[in-house]
Amino acid sequence: MSNYPQYDSIDTVACIGAGTIGGGWAAYFLARGLKVKVWDPAPDAKDRLQVLIDTAWPALTELGLEPGADPHNFTVHTDLAEAVASVGFVQESAPEDLGLKRGLLAQLAAATADDVVIGSSTSGYGITEMATEAQDATRLVVGHPFNPPYLIPLVEVVGGEGTDPEATTWASGWYEYIGKSVITMDREVPGFIANRLQEALWREALHMVNNGEATVEQIDASITEGPGLRWALQGPMLTFHLAGGPGGMAHMLDHFGPSLKSPWTRLEAPELTDSLRNDVVAGCERESGTRSINDLVAERDKAIIAIRKIVDSIRSESVAQQ
Amino acid sequence: MSNYPQYDSIDTVACIGAGTIGGGWAAYFLARGLKVKVWDPAPDAKDRLQVLIDTAWPALTELGLEPGADPHNFTVHTDLAEAVASVGFVQESAPEDLGLKRGLLAQLAAATADDVVIGSSTSGYGITEMATEAQDATRLVVGHPFNPPYLIPLVEVVGGEGTDPEATTWASGWYEYIGKSVITMDREVPGFIANRLQEALWREALHMVNNGEATVEQIDASITEGPGLRWALQGPMLTFHLAGGPGGMAHMLDHFGPSLKSPWTRLEAPELTDSLRNDVVAGCERESGTRSINDLVAERDKAIIAIRKIVDSIRSESVAQQ
Numbered sequence: 259m260s261n262y263p264q265y266d267s268i269d270t271v272a273c274i275g276a277g278t279i280g281g282g283w284a285a286y287f288l289a290r291g292l293k294v295k296v297w298d299p300a301p302d303a304k305d306r307l308q309v310l311i312d313t314a315w316p317a318l319t320e321l322g323l324e325p326g327a328d329p330h331n332f333t334v335h336t337d338l339a340e341a342v343a344s345v346g347f348v349q350e351s352a353p354e355d356l357g358l359k360r361g362l363l364a365q366l367a368a369a370t371a372d373d374v375v376i377g378s379s380t381s382g383y384g385i386t387e388m389a390t391e392a393q394d395a396t397r398l399v400v401g402h403p404f405n406p407p408y409l410i411p412l413v414e415v416v417g418g419e420g421t422d423p424e425a426t427t428w429a430s431g432w433y434e435y436i437g438k439s440v441i442t443m444d445r446e447v448p449g450f451i452a453n454r455l456q457e458a459l460w461r462e463a464l465h466m467v468n469n470g471e472a473t474v475e476q477i478d479a480s481i482t483e484g485p486g487l488r489w490a491l492q493g494p495m496l497t498f499h500l501a502g503g504p505g506g507m508a509h510m511l512d513h514f515g516p517s518l519k520s521p522w523t524r525l526e527a528p529e530l531t532d533s534l535r536n537d538v539v540a541g542c543e544r545e546s547g548t549r550s551i552n553d554l555v556a557e558r559d560k561a562i563i564a565i566r567k568i569v570d571s572i573r574s575e576s577v578a579q580q
Numbered sequence: 581m582s583n584y585p586q587y588d589s590i591d592t593v594a595c596i597g598a599g600t601i602g603g604g605w606a607a608y609f610l611a612r613g614l615k616v617k618v619w620d621p622a623p624d625a626k627d628r629l630q631v632l633i634d635t636a637w638p639a640l641t642e643l644g645l646e647p648g649a650d651p652h653n654f655t656v657h658t659d660l661a662e663a664v665a666s667v668g669f670v671q672e673s674a675p676e677d678l679g680l681k682r683g684l685l686a687q688l689a690a691a692t693a694d695d696v697v698i699g700s701s702t703s704g705y706g707i708t709e710m711a712t713e714a715q716d717a718t719r720l721v722v723g724h725p726f727n728p729p730y731l732i733p734l735v736e737v738v739g740g741e742g743t744d745p746e747a748t749t750w751a752s753g754w755y756e757y758i759g760k761s762v763i764t765m766d767r768e769v770p771g772f773i774a775n776r777l778q779e780a781l782w783r784e785a786l787h788m789v790n791n792g793e794a795t796v797e798q799i800d801a802s803i804t805e806g807p808g809l810r811w812a813l814q815g816p817m818l819t820f821h822l823a824g825g826p827g828g829m830a831h832m833l834d835h836f837g838p839s840l841k842s843p844w845t846r847l848e849a850p851e852l853t854d855s856l857r858n859d860v861v862a863g864c865e866r867e868s869g870t871r872s873i874n875d876l877v878a879e880r881d882k883a884i885i886a887i888r889k890i891v892d893s894i895r896s897e898s899v900a901q902q
Binding site for chain 1: 599600635636638639642643675676703704726727728731732733734736761763765767769770771772773774775776777778779780781782783784785786787788789790793794795796797798799800801802803804805806807808809810811812813814815816817818819820822823824825835836839840842843844845846847848849850852853856859860862863864866867871874875877878879880881882883884885886887888890891894898
């Protein structure tokens with residue numbers, strides 16, 4: 259029997275911070291039929307939040323609201339203890355400042371009941387380094403969303419050294435319960451997974467702009483007209499599994515492996531050992547399941563065609579309105 | 581008056597190599613109503629190519645065929661001179677081996693008329709280094725596609741030191757004429773643009789697998805459930821422009837700039853100088869045009885909803901069939 263609440267017993271949650279991420283979380287929780295108590299010290303927090311929720315609501319409506327979902331079912335507080343009183347879960351989305359997060363998480367741990375898990379939206383800090391001021395770190399976990407949190411399913415969950423493993427498990431289950439796609443990491447890695455990957459891409463892009471190798475517009479076009487059309491259905495690993503033709507990832511690595519030595523980015527590649535090669539090949543085979551390469555190609559093509567049509571249609575409307 | 585042919589005068593092109601990329605190009609050219617002459621020394625090249633074209637054809641049909649497009653309107657040759665005789669354009673997609681490419685491009689330049697441009701599908705070599713054996717390098721350019729070339733619009737075009745600038749301009753126009761999205765680079769950068777960006781991401785992913793920080797499946801899910809849903813409509817720059825809230829990229833860089841010092845990837849970031857900051861902000865403003873951040877948010881949300889529905893539907897069908 260878990261020390262933490264049944265998911266369906268929770269009717270109120272707290273959102274700490276009402277910026278782009280915290281406000282996006284608030285909109286998402288409201289759409290799931292929950293009441294949301296928001297803590298934000300800014301005097302115009304309530305108005306800004308209502309604008310953010312109103313902007314998000316049509317999208318949330320189209321994806322499906324839970325019964326009772328109400329875009330006005332929130333309160334805004336400037337007192338932290340008041341904001342987290344009687345809530346079943348807390349999502350912290352304060353500015354990305356380590357000192358600030360440390361103080362806030364310590365206060366949140368102290369102000370909440372001992373069965374309330376506190377998820378942090380931090381983009382890259384680990385709970386271990388954020389929990390140094392908390393008397394009780396057992397209920398602190400990372401629950402890292404992507405922008406906009408009301409539409410992007412991914413939440414990366416990872417505990418720290420002082421986190422109760424049951425609290426981490428509970429948090430993963432909670433995010434899944436409210437409809438998120440959860441990746442539970444078994445160790446703290448700065449930037450987690452998706453941010454490490456997109457940060458590598460982003461840093462390479464900044465180098466290119468800095469060196470006059472590409473413009474901002476060329477960088478965006480290189481993704482939206484290229485690999486960006488593949489990555490909604492199949493990630494970078496499965497993408498290269500298909501690029502290998504009938505031989506899949508094994509052929510790809512054996513054929514293109516030497517290009518890992520090429521100066522194609524400022525990031526050095528790891529040595530392509532047999533062990534790494536085999537891990538990557540085996541992972542692609544697990545992901546493929548019973549689907550052949552041809553099945554995967556057919557799925558990919560279907561997705562690219564449909565996505566291209568959507569993007570073309572949105573761009574045409576956008577141009578027509580200007 | 582250009583030394584190169586009128587685009588609409590071209591009715592036959594050559595594809596050198598009929599693997600995944602070369603065969604994908606052949607399918608694309610056929611769909612554009614062109615006749616394709618394929619050079620491939622493998623004894624089973626014709627059969628493999630027909631399978632590849634037949635696999636691609638439904639997708640190409642759905643995106644729209646040109647009048648006269650015929651999936652059987654190709655011939656396969658083992659003699660290079662025969663393959664490129666009387667063609668208006670050559671696309672070279674041989675294996676990614678520098679020595680092989682050098683010899684092949686030299687032969688192609690010698691075997692073609694002096695108004696025939698030769699585009700190379702190379703993933704990362706520059707024309708300058710690939711043209712060292714060519715007596716005449718003026719008509720050699722990179723025309724780098726993305727897999728699958730019959731569906732992904734992007735082609736990166738860049739000439740080398742010996743390339744006639746008019747040939748590069750002609751090639752960009754040609755790829756646009758046949759419906760591609762072209763980025764014309766004004767200098768040779770190893771890996772061009774999109775490959776540098778995705779290679780940085782891919783190398784970081786390999787490091788993570790290598791160090792047991794993430795599994796292959798977690799890496800793919802972190803993209804497909806996360807940033808991969810945004811990148812079909814808006815590239816990494818515009819994505820972060822929106823993540824900055826009403827303040828856009830300027831707010832984003834001023835707020836999250838310090839995280840460039842964080843160990844979020846193994847790739848070091850450039851110094852965020854005022855000049856780099858201002859270039860990135862200005863680029864995002866040019867891309868936005870007259871659209872406000874709210875307009876861009878609305879477009880992004882519309883795209884994400886539609887893309888999520890497509891992906892969910894393809895996944896449901898896939899599961900149902902297993």
